[in-house]
Amino acid sequence: MALDEFDSESRIFSAVGTRPVRPDGIDKVTGKAMFGADISAPGMLHGAILRSPHAHAVIKSIDTSAAEALSEVKAIVTRADFSDKVSRGNADVLENVMAGAKVLYDGHAVAAVAATSAHAAKKALKLIKVEYDVLPHVTDVDASMQDGAPIIRDDEIKVEGYSANVMSRSEFGHGDLDAGFAAADVVMEKSFKTAATHQGYIEPHACLGSLGADGRGELWCCTQGHFVARNICADLLGIDSTQLRVVASEIGGGFGGKTTVFIEPVALALSRKTNRPVKIVMPRDDVFRATGPTASSSIDVKIGMKNDGTITAGQAILRMQGGAFPGSPVDMAAMCAFAPYALENVQAVGYDVICNRPKQAAYRAPGSPMACFAVESVVDMLCNQLKLDPFEVRLKNGAKEGTKASYGPKWPRIGLLETVEAAKAHPMVKSALGPNQGRGVSCGFWFNHGGETSVTLSLSQDGTVALQVGTPDIGGSRASMCLMAAEELGIPYEKIRTTVVDTASLGYNDVSHGSRVTYASGLATIKAARDAKKKLCQRAAKIWCIDEEAVDWQDGQAIPAGQNAGGHDPLPFAKLCKSMGRTGGPISGHFEATPEGAGVSFATHVVDAEVDPETGATKILRYLVVQDAGKAIHPSYVEGQFQGGAAQGIGWALNEEYIYGEDGRLQNAGFLDYRIPVASDLPMIDTEIVEVPNPGHPYGVRGVGETSICPPLAAIANAVSNAAGVRLTELPMSPPRILKALDDA
């Protein structure tokens, strides 16, 4: 790990840490900003996708003749219109984008139409006749693991003792569990379940694709990663990746769910067949049925504790289904489960299971919230039984620098204990609780990620800067990039324009995920600015006729440095820019790398909740997020990430769930029945930013986007359980479930 990047604790920032208006702000408050569905092209056709009504079936035949007979219909594609030489890594993506021999879930794409209007395309879908041979299905993770469960993909047993739907087993940990549990005064064991939830971005997937028979094309889409979208689309269509230029539109929320492709290759296939641009906008029910969601889980946790609160051992067995394809985030869940604790004896085992559900997509810290829910619930049960303060128990057992994590690494500098201390000292914790009210505490952890990153920073003659990045801005990152470039160059924030450029204009960039953008594109921006500064110093040396080593950069200008440099007047940034054509030509700074020093991030959340014993309804009274940001570049957007993660967690904990009927069909594919939190459901969400610098970033930045959704499920479950006087072990804690728990108690 590159952990020697951090500049200095004593650095005084001028731009970083301020709260300027975001550069894309005016466009977004006036309706000018162009999102996925906001673009059209001359001659454009409208695409629509036919989806399976069955959870599991063999496709016997597809008859498109009646649809093709409509004059408005210009093309129909099925699986046969995609490449048959797709790389192994993308085989499941193709299978998900367009079904092959079988449909694997309700909503699985079967065919697509391009027509002269959206209305005509929809009408044509009804004329396509698909003959199915319906097969038995399974949608529950535990049921899918059992012998005799309907087999979804192939019948080879991969994990001994389980059905062929169990795709793999992973295990992490160290120490001696038996000895650890034997040393405990109390051993607590409990089983938990969490429902699948959707990322719930308000903008449905949308794209406009144009592809010629020569394999050259253009794609406009809302995506978290247009380079990845380019590579996958090219593979699925059998074309060269660089012949497809992808432009990332403004993106109306992603939360991980827009890190892959669904409709984009379909629009391109339809376009190739018609030689016309094709636009596809997903209807909301398709978004629920066929994109996202995260995994549902079933988890057993066992923790041993001494009377003084010392945890002697911890074990978690996690089972997650990620739809009809391998790749649920169970490995990451197992790695995150005990991350906030320093344990001598720890084990986490994960089972990756497939079911007849849509292919899971990443959702904000994939896997961690569920694991955290189970572990932190058991820790809370132990605190209650042993009458221990939940903050003290976490301080006593909390991970710190040097702790060996349950999944292997030794932590560098981390800020967990600082978040616990700050939460414990917060005024909210002193507020009194009334009848039917309870308080819940939880810590949470996310790895954070570096990823492949390129940045170019181009200087202009008028002393301004064009910063080109390749990571779509999903939460205000253009503001953060401008701040970091301004900090480094010593010029005003307003003098920099950050653009998320298309795939033909910059080297490869991984998707905006893993809370990596402010860390990795930020680090690259700083390094590119340093590269530009070096070149500016060279120009100053040339002008002054001195060695370039004798020039320094300070406060936005080149200055002579050292005894032999001579007495030259400083050359400000703008002046050097103005003369660059005469001193050697255009100046740009570059940086390309895969930074590996992404600092892990911990958080502590505190929730006060009230449960109505008559209705089972829960009201969140107060909510506090304390999280280590390393260094907050734009504190308002850091707070926004904290609050947004907490709100999604509140939805997950209390309301949101994928509900499947006996027929294997999704019962609540809309925002009316899949109820995400609305403004009147929530209180203000207090935030406190802790800054323990990440040694792997020049300014100490840690990613902040995902950790905020890790503690809420557990913190709310602990608050609700303490309010209701009965332990809730299944999410969501909807009113019927709470009433049942009260009745059963």
Added chain:
Amino acid sequence: MGKMHITTNINGDETEFLCDADESLLDVLRDRLGLTGAKEGCGTGDCGACSVVVDGRAVCSCLMLGAEAQGREIETIEGVAHGEDLHPLQRKFLEHAALQCGICTPGILVTAKNLLERNPDPTETEIRYWLAGNLCRCTGYDKIVRAVQDAAAEMRGA
């Protein structure tokens, strides 16, 4: 079936368009008139991203037919700012960082403006219930509610 000829007023401009009888006002705004500020998040009136004001009343334009616009006065997000001057709500949303992705922002601004025209001094609870039909998945609503409160205070001269 032939198209319908509709005459209406949008953001102060007399506007004519042809539409199908079953075409939503949202589709007319976006696809026929190029006013793409109103967004389609669901098409079923659950998310509020398509909010516009019709004759002084906030509605989901996905639930109203284009033909129903005949003779009405419609205000969309494109009509909220006056020239280069942003509406106080727009300014406060920027100052408070009350948007992250920004897809819900047009609908929320249109709806919040309608609230402040009816009630210049709403309580936090009144703001939260008035905006309960406008989903935001990014912010947790905290900064949105604060921005509306701050804009209301400024507009009252408080």
